[in-house]
Amino acid sequence: MTNDIERILITEEQIYKRVRELACDINDYYGGKPIVAVFVLKGSAFFASDLIRWLNMDVTMEFMSVSSYGMESVSSGKLTIKRDIDTDIMGKHVLIIEDIIDTGITLSTLERLFRQRGAADIKVVTMLSKPSRRIVPFAADFTGFEVPDEFVVGYGLDYADKYRNLPYIASLKRHIYENNGEE
Ligand code: IMP
Ligand code: MG
Numbered sequence: 001m002t003n004d005i006e007r008i009l010i011t012e013e014q015i016y017k018r019v020r021e022l023a024c025d026i027n028d029y030y031g032g033k034p035i036v037a038v039f040v041l042k043g044s045a046f047f048a049s050d051l052i053r054w055l056n057m058d059v060t061m062e063f064m065s066v067s068s069y070g071m072e073s074v075s076s077g078k079l080t081i082k083r084d085i086d087t088d089i090m091g092k093h094v095l096i097i098e099d100i101i102d103t104g105i106t107l108s109t110l111e112r113l114f115r116q117r118g119a120a121d122i123k124v125v126t127m128l129s130k131p132s133r134r135i136v137p138f139a140a141d142f143t144g145f146e147v148p149d150e151f152v153v154g155y156g157l158d159y160a161d162k163y164r165n166l167p168y169i170a171s172l173k174r175h176i177y178e179n180n181g182e183e
Pocket of ligand 1: 103107152
């Protein structure tokens with residue numbers, strides 16, 4: 001698995017430190033108000049669980065699973081809800097937790113959905129952002145790191161459902177995703 005890695009972009013130590021900084025900013029913003037934390041699965045699973053353990057308000061965990069990608073590394077531009085949250089968010093403070101914002105399609109669609117459902121407030125925290133790739137203008141309220149336009153994996157991020165368990169964030173050798181994994 002590690003033979004497929006081009007280089008490590010963000011180390012475990014850098015992730016740990018940045019997650020705590022983000023948690024401080026988020027604690028300051030909410031000032032103790034209870035929130036619903038929406039984990040956008042599967043990619044944000046590690047980031048979201050590391051992040052929320054440093055939050056100091058009451059946090060309800062909700063899981064959502066959407067796909068805009070299929071097995072491809074290029075966005076299909078459509079969003080399918082594969083698993084929805086199972087709570088009513090009317091009047092609630094919702095924090096959407098995402099792994100990476102690429103084209104912006106996923107987050108702009110999710111934000112609109114939660115607004116339609118009557119959330120009192122919606123904020124987005126993303127571990128990573130690739131600003132150069134936006135199709136839909138979208139800025140998260142809290143961003144861990146900006147990354148260049150390279151396909152990245154690890155710390156929850158996958159390519160074809162692999163590499164999620166790497167403890168760091170790394171770029172993948174180009175031939176892996178350009179040939180769909182075939183040598
Ligand atoms: P968006 O809708 O294009 O912003 O896509 C967001 C989703 O695409 C993320 O939640 C990831 O699942 C996936 N994605 C985008 N770029 C990468 C990447 O470099 N590595 C792994 N997944 C990615
Ligand atoms: Mg994702």
